[in-house]
Amino acid sequence: MQIAAILFDKDGTLFDFDASWGVWARGQLERLGAGDAALTGRLANAIGFDLALARFAPSSPVIAGTSEEVADYLLPHLAGQDRAALIADLNAAAEDVPLASPVDLTACLNGLRARGLRLGVATNDSEATAWSHLRQAGVETAFDFVAGYDSGFGAKPEPGPLLAFAREIGIAPAQVAMVGDSRHDLHAARAAGMRAVAVLSGPATHADLAPHADVVLPHIGALEHWLDAGT
Incomplete structure (x- = not known):
């Protein structure tokens, strides 16, 4: 079935x-x-982060987790910290992360839209942070369509936000390609x-993603070639 939405x-x-989250995460952990x-080292270990390299394992x-899940990994090491306050703090701080795309993002998205494709975002970040980053x-x-873990559709790996996208645009799920960098x-x-x-612009490797994907691409810039090849 032909792909009509991504x-x-x-x-x-x-x-x-x-490139987007490494240096930011090190700064937040040090804060x-x-x-x-x-303590900073224990916090880094709790979320699988290498302070020296500023990279996630x-x-x-963190890679596919929600802010609530990340807070729960950090809380055991932060005596007296309120969970709701920590989640709000992480969400607010995330809106200022320095963003780096693996491709010319505007050109890539415009190229897909020029094909008549409908586009959406489903992230395990908060919806407010997602909109902030897109802006x-x-x-x-x-x-x-943009959905976060807090938009009312659930969080990945549950299919709720994906099915909400299909309903929103009136397209059968089989005509949608979900593009992501994690097993979630x-x-x-x-x-x-x-x-x-699957795309390789996140920490996961080809070997990790390939058994779960229809195709593994280097980054979203390869989507048009994949579509031209008949998916």
Whole structure:
């Protein structure tokens, strides 16, 4: 069945994961550690982050996790910290992350829209942060739908936000390609009955993603070639 719409994950897909989040994450961990190097190290270990390299491990729960899940990994090391306050703090801080895309994002999205494709975003980040990032990148008008973990449709790997996109634009799930950099994205695609397209602009490797994907691409810039090849 011909692809009529593409639903993107955000971090690691529209935006290169480590290039966008690495230095930012190190700064946030140091801020939460409040000058205590040992505490900062424990916080980094809790979320699978290498402070020296400013990189996330492929197995890091942050890669596909929600802000609530990340807070839960950090909380055991932050005595007296309120969970709701920490989640709000992480969400607010995330709106200022320096974004880096693996491709010319405007040109890529315009090329897909020129083909008549409908576009959306389903992220395990908050919806407010997603909109903030899309506006920073100047591409918010390219999308017909944006959902975060807090939009009321659930979070990946559950298929809820993917199926909500299909309903919103009136297209059968089988005509949608879900593009992402994690197993969560690919498992959600399978559960929703969509094409599962993996990209390597996040920490996960080809070997990690290939068993769960219909195709593995280097980045979203390769989508048009994939579409031309008949998917």
